[in-house]
Amino acid sequence: MKYLLQIYSAVLREEFERLPTDEQEAIVGEYMSIRKSPGVIGGEQLQPVETATTVRVRNGETLLTDGPFVDAKEHLGGYLLVEADDLDAALEVAARIPAARMGGAVEVRPLIER
Amino acid sequence: MLASLVGFLGDFDLAEEAAQEAFAIAAHRWPRDGTPSNPGAWLTITARNRALDRLRRDRTLAEKTRLLDVPEVVEDEMEERTLPDERLELIFTCCHPSLGLESQVALTLRALGGLTTEEIARAFLVPEETMKRRLSRAKRKIRDAGIPFSVPAEHLLPERLAAVLAVVYLIFNEGYGGRVDLAAEALRLGAALAELMPDEPEVHGLVALMLLDDARRDARFASGELVLLADQDRSRWDAAKIARGREALDRAFALRGQGAYVVQAAIASLHMEEPRDWQEIAGLYGELVRMTGSAVVELNRAIAVAEVDGAEAGLALVDRLDLGGYQYFHSTRADLLRRLGRTDEARAEYERALELARTEPERRFLQRRVAEVSA
Numbered sequence: 001m002k003y004l005l006q007i008y009s010a011v012l013r014e015e016f017e018r019l020p021t022d023e024q025e026a027i028v029g030e031y032m033s034i035r036k037s038p039g040v041i042g043g044e045q046l047q048p049v050e051t052a053t054t055v056r057v058r059n060g061e062t063l064l065t066d067g068p069f070v071d072a073k074e075h076l077g078g079y080l081l082v083e084a085d086d087l088d089a090a091l092e093v094a095a096r097i098p099a100a101r102m103g104g105a106v107e108v109r110p111l112i113e114r
Numbered sequence: 115m116l117a118s119l120v121g122f123l124g125d126f127d128l129a130e131e132a133a134q135e136a137f138a139i140a141a142h143r144w145p146r147d148g149t150p151s152n153p154g155a156w157l158t159i160t161a162r163n164r165a166l167d168r169l170r171r172d173r174t175l176a177e178k179t180r181l182l183d184v185p186e187v188v189e190d191e192m193e194e195r196t197l198p199d200e201r202l203e204l205i206f207t208c209c210h211p212s213l214g215l216e217s218q219v220a221l222t223l224r225a226l227g228g229l230t231t232e233e234i235a236r237a238f239l240v241p242e243e244t245m246k247r248r249l250s251r252a253k254r255k256i257r258d259a260g261i262p263f264s265v266p267a268e269h270l271l272p273e274r275l276a277a278v279l280a281v282v283y284l285i286f287n288e289g290y291g292g293r294v295d296l297a298a299e300a301l302r303l304g305a306a307l308a309e310l311m312p313d314e315p316e317v318h319g320l321v322a323l324m325l326l327d328d329a330r331r332d333a334r335f336a337s338g339e340l341v342l343l344a345d346q347d348r349s350r351w352d353a354a355k356i357a358r359g360r361e362a363l364d365r366a367f368a369l370r371g372q373g374a375y376v377v378q379a380a381i382a383s384l385h386m387e388e389p390r391d392w393q394e395i396a397g398l399y400g401e402l403v404r405m406t407g408s409a410v411v412e413l414n415r416a417i418a419v420a421e422v423d424g425a426e427a428g429l430a431l432v433d434r435l436d437l438g439g440y441q442y443f444h445s446t447r448a449d450l451l452r453r454l455g456r457t458d459e460a461r462a463e464y465e466r467a468l469e470l471a472r473t474e475p476e477r478r479f480l481q482r483r484v485a486e487v488s489a
Contacts (some may be wrong), residue, residue, distance in 0.1 A: 001260040086262035087212060110259045
């Protein structure tokens with residue numbers, strides 16, 4: 001089965017950049033190693049949430065707003081696409097993601113497969 | 115039977131439907147042809163065959179399933195086949211932490227206890243429709259999210275087993291409040307777990323705890339009135355259950371169990387001895403406080419300490435707790451104040467507990483206490 005791991009981060013980029021360099025490097029290294037682990041078939045990091053534009057079409061008219069769809073303290077910072085035998089295997093990948101232990105969370109969603 | 119079908123088919127709804135069909139066929143055929151020598155196997159295999167038929171008819175589903183090349187078992191072979199026991203896989207699926215606790219409980223009762231949706235709804239005082247929706251949502255999630263039908267890997271086992279035991283204990287406690295059928299169901303589930311996981315001390319600990327509590331059920335009430343343990347008529351305790359409970363506890367000890375259920379069972383066992391070893395009980399509650407950090411457990415420790423070092427010492431511990439609004443906090447405080455002769459304060463606390471009491475026998479019990487300290 002395929003799962004989308006949505007990575008919600010509670011750490012803003014400025015906060016991350018204020019961490020000591022070796023800590024920053026360690027965290028980035030963790031993400032790289034997860035991205036390369038077996039079963040992880042895709043994944044990207046997103047630009048900061050301030051770069052988001054939300055699009056709605058109402059009565060044929062396109063409405064644009066500055067910022068994310070859901071304005072929360074935690075924001076979607078990236079995602080991984082995981083191919084796993086079952087939910088437990090996907091949850092184990094999710095639990096290794098640094099954001100999950102750094103005040104954020106990872107939402108695991110199965111994909112509809114056709 | 116359902117366990118083996120879910121395991122085989124990987125789909126709850128399909129398994130349930132197939133099981134129902136198999137029973138219907140049996141009801142029709144057994145009176146005519148005689149009951150087969152292994153009715154359980156007959157039913158399971160018939161249900162499997164029905165389910166396979168259905169899968170073949172339903173192409174879209176069939177394309178997704180790994181079952182197409184499984185040969186159908188012919189009826190003649192049925193008698194000899196032994197079917198794998200997959201109840202353990204089933205209970206871990208039902209109690210998967212990605213399902214809500216309410217769903218875990220309902221699914222476990224449905225799939226392993228064999229209770230009907232209506233019975234479960236009645237037990238938890240919700241409309242049948244609500245329970246039906248809850249069950250089908252949970253079953254859909256099991257299928258669509260890929261919740262595994264397996265015993266968790268070694269490194270996940272402790273936390274997953276804890277989830278299973280919590281569900282069983284919750285069912286037991288629902289039953290302890292009066293719905294006897296649920297308590298009996300929890301005891302059956304516990305016994306099955308102990309049989310399936312004989313090396314897990316916490317399983318035996320939970321079984322011991324439930325048996326020792328359950329043994330006192332009849333003695334907790336005398337003509338409808340609540341009776342405290344110290345005043346219970348011990349001849350009304352179920353000696354056979356106590357013996358089985360202590361046997362389970364010994365097994366847990368032999369496996370070096372020292373988890374929360376084992377300690378609670380050990381406390382329950384000590385409570386049933388005469389005279390009670392309050393020193394030992396207080397020590398075990400202390401251990402449990404360290405494990406759980408629970409204020410309610412600390413309240414129980416305070417009661418034991420009051421027996422060892424006097425009501426004053428017990429009250430000092432109680433007064434450190436932030437449990438205002440919890441009925442047993444107020445009734446415990448009331449008891450200790452009464453023993454210290456501070457009757458006015460005791461009455462106020464009994465009255466506070468009385469406001470919070472939810473069952474009639476408890477209310478009457480507290481009313482008697484209020485009357486006693488007012489006399």
